[in-house]
Amino acid sequence: MNKFLNSSRKGSSLLFKSCPLRSIDCNLKILNLNSSINILQKRYESTSKIKSVELIAPQSDLIINTSDNQKFSLITDSPITHGFEDLLINLHDVLSLEWSSTIFLAAIVFRLSICFPIKVYQEHLMAKLVNLRPEITEALEKSLKNLKKDSIFMSPEIKRKITRQTVIIQNHFYKKENCQPQKIPISSVLQMPFWIYLSSATRNLTTGINDHSLQMEQINHESFMWITSLAASDPYYALPVAYCLIAFSNLIYASLNGMTKSNISKIFSFRKYLSVVFIFLITYFISNMPSSVGLFWISSNFLSLIELVILDSIFIRRLLRIPKTSVEPTNIYLTKMNALKSMLKFARK
Numbered sequence: 001m002n003k004f005l006n007s008s009r010k011g012s013s014l015l016f017k018s019c020p021l022r023s024i025d026c027n028l029k030i031l032n033l034n035s036s037i038n039i040l041q042k043r044y045e046s047t048s049k050i051k052s053v054e055l056i057a058p059q060s061d062l063i064i065n066t067s068d069n070q071k072f073s074l075i076t077d078s079p080i081t082h083g084f085e086d087l088l089i090n091l092h093d094v095l096s097l098e099w100s101s102t103i104f105l106a107a108i109v110f111r112l113s114i115c116f117p118i119k120v121y122q123e124h125l126m127a128k129l130v131n132l133r134p135e136i137t138e139a140l141e142k143s144l145k146n147l148k149k150d151s152i153f154m155s156p157e158i159k160r161k162i163t164r165q166t167v168i169i170q171n172h173f174y175k176k177e178n179c180q181p182q183k184i185p186i187s188s189v190l191q192m193p194f195w196i197y198l199s200s201a202t203r204n205l206t207t208g209i210n211d212h213s214l215q216m217e218q219i220n221h222e223s224f225m226w227i228t229s230l231a232a233s234d235p236y237y238a239l240p241v242a243y244c245l246i247a248f249s250n251l252i253y254a255s256l257n258g259m260t261k262s263n264i265s266k267i268f269s270f271r272k273y274l275s276v277v278f279i280f281l282i283t284y285f286i287s288n289m290p291s292s293v294g295l296f297w298i299s300s301n302f303l304s305l306i307e308l309v310i311l312d313s314i315f316i317r318r319l320l321r322i323p324k325t326s327v328e329p330t331n332i333y334l335t336k337m338n339a340l341k342s343m344l345k346f347a348r349k
Helices: 002-018 024-076 079-095 099-150 156-177 183-190 192-207 213-220 238-255 258-262 265-288 291-311 314-319 332-348
Strands: none
Touching: 024 192, 079 099, 079 192, 099 156, 099 183, 099 192, 099 213, 099 291, 183 192, 192 213, 192 291, 238 265, 238 291, 238 332, 265 291, 291 314
């Protein structure tokens, strides 16, 4: 374009020189030609700037997308995820199972190897806390007896002394038996990373990430009951509803435990509220995730409910050396059934 403008300007100067009379008409034509050339040059410069802006804009979008992929790859490309991928592939190939059965078997392995030992440890802690409660109460009454007698009116300073003394006595017994209540929610959080990595491994096999095109094709062509493809989400939203029902059944059954109610209420009420929020979040994710991932989450939650029922058995508790407590009923299943009936009667009123 610049060559064309320069050549046109040279032509205008030659035209000016070739004019023998240098008349007024010739001068006007040359001026009009030069002005038109200047206008064309300005338009060319403006359009070139616009093109440069259009070329720069998509590059920033690409940078944002690659950064998001790099953040997500910390989970999908981690060695733990690769190990769980190999576990799923080996279970499928060695046992010649369908992928739905493989996912359910992986959930069983996950619950038995990671979640069940953590749950047994929590039961040990809760039993120790229940047995320590009378000793802590007796020690508090002895230490605070003189302080309450001396003070007729409870001033703020005396209240602070009482709370400080209470915390000191409780921590003394907790350290003595190594059963701090804070360990109970922390031990529950420890299983979350393994659950996330195993879910990511299932999703990688379903979507073909990390060179799993063969497994992706197998999962894509495999059906499960009403679901035509495990790689697609549930069109009837039956999996999210099933997860929500099983999760709330799990939560209600755990809340019926008499030993849980006798412990510190703040910790367990926080766990209940956190569990409700977590249930709704997972229900939303299942409706948008592949059915294979939703099947793993439902299987894991269903096995968690069975785990709670088994650990309530007195025979299993003595077999696992869980300490016997004063509030332990002879038939805990009958006690929980009566508690559930009273809860339903109260809800009807």
